[in-house]
Amino acid sequence: MVTIGTVAFPTESGKEMGKCFMSLPTLPPYMTRKGPYVGSALGVGIKTISIFEYDPSKKAEATEFLGNYYAHFIGVPGFTYSIETWFEISEAFKMIGLA
Numbered sequence: 001m002v003t004i005g006t007v008a009f010p011t012e013s014g015k016e017m018g019k020c021f022m023s024l025p026t027l028p029p030y031m032t033r034k035g036p037y038v039g040s041a042l043g044v045g046i047k048t049i050s051i052f053e054y055d056p057s058k059k060a061e062a063t064e065f066l067g068n069y070y071a072h073f074i075g076v077p078g079f080t081y082s083i084e085t086w087f088e089i090s091e092a093f094k095m096i097g098l099a
Contacts, residue, residue, distance in 0.1 A: 001056045003066055003085050007036075010045040010078040017046070020073050028065055030058045045078065056091060 009017050027033055035050040054062045066083055073079045093099040 001054060001059060001062075001085065001087055001091060003052045003054075003062060003083055005036075005050045005052065005066060005070060005081065005083050007048045007070070007073070007079070007081045008041070008044050008046065009073075009076060009080070011040075012045075013076050013078050014046060016076045017073065017079070020076060024069060024072055027052075028061070030054050031062060031065070056087075059085070 007017075021036075031052055031054045033050055033052050036048040037050070038046065038048050041047055052062065052066060063083075063085075070081045070083065073081070087095070090099060
């Protein structure tokens with residue numbers, strides 16, 4: 001199971017975002033992260049994407065952790081984010097009774 005976190009903010013908020021990022025808590029032992037990867041989009045500014053991987057049995061803990069994780073950025077001008085949970089195909093099949 002993975003959760004994909006996407007962040008966007010204007011370039012003017014880059015230094016403040018960087019300071020917040022440097023003060024983030026470490027990931028719990030049950031979770032790994034790929035990224036963050038950084039890009040930009042016209043009319044948006046800076047965008048980042050991170051992929052957090054963890055066992056499905058830790059979904060509740062991961063959801064709580066990631067909510068608090070991204071809350072560190074609240075108050076940075078123009079900051080927006082989304083968190084999406086994605087399942088492996090075998091997990092999705094189990095949910096609909098095909099496995």
